[in-house]
Amino acid sequence: MLDPLALAVALPLLGALLVTMLPGWSRTLGMLTALATTGVALWLTVTVWSGEGLRSDLGGWGVPLGIGLRADGLAAALVAMANLVALAISINATGYFGAAESSRKFWPLWLLLWTALNGLFLAADLFNLYVMLELLGLSAAALGALTGTREAAEANLRYLLVGLLGSMTYLLGVALLYTAYGVLDLELVAEALTPGPVAWSALALMIGGLLLKSALFPLHFWLPPAHANAPAPVSAALSALVVKAAVYLVLRLWLDLFDGIATLPAAMLLGLLGAGAVLWGSWRALRAERLKLLAAYSTVAQIGYLFLFLPLLTAAPDGDTRERLLTALVLLALTHGFAKAGFFLAAGLVQKSTGHDRIRELGGAAQSLPAATFTIGLAGVALIGLPPSGTFFAKWVLVGQAIALGQWWWALVAMAGTLLAAAYVFRVLARAFNREPTPKCFLTDPRTEIPALLLAALSALAVGLAAQPIAVLLGAGV
Amino acid sequence: MSSSNPQALLIPLLLAAIGALLFWAFWSGLTGHEGERLAALALERVPESGASNPVTSVLLNFRAYDTLLELAVLLAALLGIWSLGPAAAPYQRASLLLDSLVGWVVPMLIIAGGYLLWIGGQAPGGAFQAGALLGAAGVTLALSGRPNAGLPGEAWLRVLAALGTLVFALIGLTLMGVGLGFLTYPPALAKALILTIETGATLSIGATLAAAFLGGRPRAKRNAEP
Amino acid sequence: MSHEILLTQLLYGGAGILFFLLGVWSFISHEPLWRKLIALNIMGAGVFHVLVAVAYRGLDAPPDPVPHALVLTGIVVAVSATALALAFGRRLDREAPEHTSDAHGGVDDREDGTHA
Numbered sequence: 001m002l003d004p005l006a007l008a009v010a011l012p013l014l015g016a017l018l019v020t021m022l023p024g025w026s027r028t029l030g031m032l033t034a035l036a037t038t039g040v041a042l043w044l045t046v047t048v049w050s051g052e053g054l055r056s057d058l059g060g061w062g063v064p065l066g067i068g069l070r071a072d073g074l075a076a077a078l079v080a081m082a083n084l085v086a087l088a089i090s091i092n093a094t095g096y097f098g099a100a101e102s103s104r105k106f107w108p109l110w111l112l113l114w115t116a117l118n119g120l121f122l123a124a125d126l127f128n129l130y131v132m133l134e135l136l137g138l139s140a141a142a143l144g145a146l147t148g149t150r151e152a153a154e155a156n157l158r159y160l161l162v163g164l165l166g167s168m169t170y171l172l173g174v175a176l177l178y179t180a181y182g183v184l185d186l187e188l189v190a191e192a193l194t195p196g197p198v199a200w201s202a203l204a205l206m207i208g209g210l211l212l213k214s215a216l217f218p219l220h221f222w223l224p225p226a227h228a229n230a231p232a233p234v235s236a237a238l239s240a241l242v243v244k245a246a247v248y249l250v251l252r253l254w255l256d257l258f259d260g261i262a263t264l265p266a267a268m269l270l271g272l273l274g275a276g277a278v279l280w281g282s283w284r285a286l287r288a289e290r291l292k293l294l295a296a297y298s299t300v301a302q303i304g305y306l307f308l309f310l311p312l313l314t315a316a317p318d319g320d321t322r323e324r325l326l327t328a329l330v331l332l333a334l335t336h337g338f339a340k341a342g343f344f345l346a347a348g349l350v351q352k353s354t355g356h357d358r359i360r361e362l363g364g365a366a367q368s369l370p371a372a373t374f375t376i377g378l379a380g381v382a383l384i385g386l387p388p389s390g391t392f393f394a395k396w397v398l399v400g401q402a403i404a405l406g407q408w409w410w411a412l413v414a415m416a417g418t419l420l421a422a423a424y425v426f427r428v429l430a431r432a433f434n435r436e437p438t439p440k441c442f443l444t445d446p447r448t449e450i451p452a453l454l455l456a457a458l459s460a461l462a463v464g465l466a467a468q469p470i471a472v473l474l475g476a477g478v
Numbered sequence: 479m480s481s482s483n484p485q486a487l488l489i490p491l492l493l494a495a496i497g498a499l500l501f502w503a504f505w506s507g508l509t510g511h512e513g514e515r516l517a518a519l520a521l522e523r524v525p526e527s528g529a530s531n532p533v534t535s536v537l538l539n540f541r542a543y544d545t546l547l548e549l550a551v552l553l554a555a556l557l558g559i560w561s562l563g564p565a566a567a568p569y570q571r572a573s574l575l576l577d578s579l580v581g582w583v584v585p586m587l588i589i590a591g592g593y594l595l596w597i598g599g600q601a602p603g604g605a606f607q608a609g610a611l612l613g614a615a616g617v618t619l620a621l622s623g624r625p626n627a628g629l630p631g632e633a634w635l636r637v638l639a640a641l642g643t644l645v646f647a648l649i650g651l652t653l654m655g656v657g658l659g660f661l662t663y664p665p666a667l668a669k670a671l672i673l674t675i676e677t678g679a680t681l682s683i684g685a686t687l688a689a690a691f692l693g694g695r696p697r698a699k700r701n702a703e704p
Numbered sequence: 705m706s707h708e709i710l711l712t713q714l715l716y717g718g719a720g721i722l723f724f725l726l727g728v729w730s731f732i733s734h735e736p737l738w739r740k741l742i743a744l745n746i747m748g749a750g751v752f753h754v755l756v757a758v759a760y761r762g763l764d765a766p767p768d769p770v771p772h773a774l775v776l777t778g779i780v781v782a783v784s785a786t787a788l789a790l791a792f793g794r795r796l797d798r799e800a801p802e803h804t805s806d807a808h809g810g811v812d813d814r815e816d817g818t819h820a
Contacts, residue, residue: 142558182515517768
């Protein structure tokens with residue numbers, strides 16, 4: 001009896017252990033693990049999509065004694081996205097880390113990061129989430145420093161410390177909940193939780209700690225240098241997946257654990273910070289001088305959009321409106337995951353072949369690297385939110401519901417952010433196309449370009465059109 | 479950082495206010511809620527877990543999944559440390575007196591580690607305490623000038639560091655394969671499985687801690703001697 | 705729950721909260737890496753203190769083993785994180801510009817200029 005939930009965590013862990021022990025085989029073993037893990041993740045998503053929520057009790061003790069894993073629609077949607085992106089990053093990494101030495105360093109840490117991502121999306125236990133957060137934070141910081149430069153080490157040390165501060169704060173919240181209720185399973189605590197000082201303190205500590213990790217404005221200061229200085233496949237993973245995991249956890253706690261505790265004013269505060277992130281992040285992206293820094297600031301902005309949904313979700317009555325908002329939110333998160341990963345992989349290629357990633361000097365990149373430029377264009381479509389990307393539908397719902405629920409100001413923020421996004425994307429594309437077009441051949445390095453291209457195409461074309469199945473998935477297994 | 483800075487006063491005041499709120503929350507958490515708690519259930523089911531020490535039951539059976547991932551965190555830290563650079567140069571070789579003391583202390587640490595590993599099933603002790611003692615033996619060796627803290631070369635060290643987690647994960651997967659579920663021990667085998675996992679974990683924890691103390695990738699054997 | 709147990713739990717748990725906040729204060733107001741790491745470990749010790757206090761159920765009853773196990777797990781995680789952060793510090797020291805004596809403090813110094 002194979003359990004897809006446990007396999008989604010155990011397989012990448014097993015792979016990480018094997019590549020640690022047999023570094024000479026790291027590429028082969030790593031790719032095999034990547035394929036197997038993605039297969040399990042898709043199996044898991046299809047199972048949930050067909051109407052069965054998954055739950056498994058590890059050790060067979062059941063709650064509250066043992067630790068559970070579970071997948072509802074929200075978890076399954078993110079697992080599918082994260083594993084597809086991770087597979088593309090893995091393929092790209094086999095080309096990017098050509099030299100044996102850096103490839104040996106990359107694979108075990110990367111598979112441990114993957115373990116933590118799947119474990120985090122599927123966890124149903126508050127303390128287990130802490131362990132996953134730490135595994136994620138440690139492996140992400142170590143991977144981010146693989147470029148070996150001083151800037152990368154500084155940025156990732158700061159990221160590590162901020163992450164530790166965040167997870168310690170989260171852990172104190174868990175300790176308070178255990179003090180009051182004596183259980184750690186998320187659903188059991190949620191059932192028992194009543195408004196009061198314990199609930200409010202735990203909410204503030206846990207959400208606060210996670211906001212640090214999800215880089216919500218003005219706690220985003222650590223993100224741009226850490227993401228911009230990492231090797232390209234790692235940047236893609238950090239921006240598309242690692243930050244998203246923290247945001248997912250905020251959402252999970254907000255909707256499942258603190259439902260009824262979290263008040264509208266608290267949600268408004270987070271929405272306000274989200275608005276700040278949209279405007280400030282987009283503005284800094286517009287002013288960025290380097291392609292990867294632009295992408296990193298754009299992540300700050302895109303994280304902001306996700307938080308704009310919180311006040312709407314909190315204000316929305318249960319039922320249809322709430323479901324549509326949640327679908328839009330997930331659509332946005334998935335689209336950004338695909339788009340940003342594709343963008344970073346393409347930026348990595350530009351950096352590798354031109355020796356720099358200064359936007360001002362991109363002149364003619366489109367001529368020498370047509371596939372990479374096309375990728376950036378497609379990802380740009382998704383980041384701006386042009387139809388038929390998922391972002392377009394998500395913003396459509398966001399603006400519509402903001403007005404319907406009487407919180408019209410979020411609509412203004414979303415529109416301003418969209419204009420700024422268009423400006424920063426076209427600024428890159430304008431530089432890339434400023435020589436007469438004489439493309440010789442579309443692909444220059446298929447192994448690094450095709451994964452990026454597929455991710456960007458998924459983000460710009462597929463996710464938006466798949467809004468209906470995604471809505472079905474989110475409705476399933478609750 | 480001068481104390482005349484208003485910020486230097488503001489932060490402690492703010493933290494004191496937060497502290498008062500947290501203390502209130504803690505107090506109301508202790509007094510306010512009389513419900514079913516995990517503690518009674520955990521103690522009640524210890525006899526079924528294969529270990530008579532309740533903490534070991536929780537760590538290696540009820541919440542074994544946490545422990546598996548915690549070993550992965552330890553490994554991630556070591557891999558991260560290795561990726562940041564080579565180990566520091568070895569310490570100067572200790573004098574004769576200290577050296578013979580080390581010759582006494584290290585075997586004692588190893589024996590004490592073995593004892594803690596064994597006793598962990600019934601009394602306080604277990605893989606982490608035992609691993610910490612082995613790690614301390616490694617640190618002692620490194621401080622007294624032994625290159626590589628008495629650890630094997632990089633190839634074997636990699637095996638040693640991953641071994642504990644590998645044994646743990648493979649046992650979990652095998653149990654899933656035979657239809658029991660991930661990390662679900664059959665009661666008859668629980669004691670033996672826990673001891674196997676703990677032995678592997680002790681070796682890996684000890685090796686990882688000692689290797690982490692060296693602060694970087696192990697140096698090749700040839701040029702290790704000063 | 706008897707009076708003695710509650711008082712003990714409040715005393716030790718309250719001390720844990722105090723440790724946690726002292727750690728937070730030290731983390732935000734000191735620049736050098738080693739001070740930040742000690743601060744983080746004090747914060748961790750504070751949380752563990754709270755958990756151990758919750759586990760206490762009087763002198764006659766066995767303590768709740770679950771928080772004890774959580775603390776053991778937490779300690780190993782904290783050790784791992786500290787070790788990795790120290791390796792980062794060593795990496796930065798190795799090619800520190802000029803004065804290496806307090807180069808750990810240099811993590812942030814380009815941005816706010818408070819580094820003396």
